[in-house]
Amino acid sequence: MTLITINLNKYYIFNLEYCMSSGQVFGWTKVDKRWYGFLNSVPIRISQEENKLIINSNKEMLEEDIIHFFSLNDDMEEINGKIEVNDVMKKIIKLYSGIRILRQNPIDTIIEFICTQNKNIPAIKKIITKLSEKYGEEAKIGKIKFFSLPNIEKLADSSLKELLETGLGYRAKYLLCAAKKILEDKTYIDRIRNMNYSDALHAMTSGDMKLNGVGLKVADCILLYGFHKLEAFPIDVWVLRAYPIVLKEFIDKNVHDEICFRKLKLDRRKYLFMGNIARKVFGEYAGYAQLYIYMASRSLFGYSKKV
């Protein structure tokens, strides 16, 4: 049994809603302002009331694990200071202040982000929900029933035909292969963990550690959200749209034109090039800059299409 109340006054501004709704995590369910999900295989319910974080569970759960998961101790003064490179950044940092990059289980993020390619957010959530209902652990807190993300054994044990029932489409074979590969290679996760960002990015997207269906963008998401490698700067269509606005004084005209007038699609070379500019400008916390930019871009360019 667990009932933990965390006093948020001890930490930099924190906003649970921003953390959970920023496209970095898909495995949690929201019902009446409370979030239900699994943390270290333990089902928990969490909600925020002003300066308190309230956590319930039927099982044991440590406060330090919650603090770790939500990165409450990330030094946001330092991080925000480093990435506040111009007025635009200053503005959106203030606007979305309270966000954190969570420390999810790496395997969870591999599963989640393989599902994200070429899908919109509602569709991603739907797929992940179906996957969880079909392969995940069931839990109940209060009257709410919810599911964990699938573990890798269940997925590897599954079949293509079965996986397709969740609406995964062509991503099903990617997920199945990834599950089998990671299950078979027990050192895979630790080896990625121990690499620096750049080596890890290339390992996941090429060579014998490559996961099929994981390109640069998905790998960046996994490295940022699953391994907390904060130099990762995932460039999706939203970040790409905002990029020339946010970074306008840091890119020359050629780059600007290329981004603005070409199709919103990046090949490997351009992706790495743009990411490297971002890393040069924002430094070791580029990933946090990306999250702010992503939030701002979604609210600016769309998403509020009467959902």
Place this chain on the structure above:
DNA sequence: ACTCGACCTGAAAT
């Protein structure tokens, strides 16, 4: 190396 179309699926736009 670079470009280009195909790709599951389903919700939203036309």
Place this chain on the structure above:
DNA sequence: AATTTCAGGTCGA
């Protein structure tokens, strides 16, 4: 109402 487009991209020719 039927059809096309588009979506947190990636792969292979």
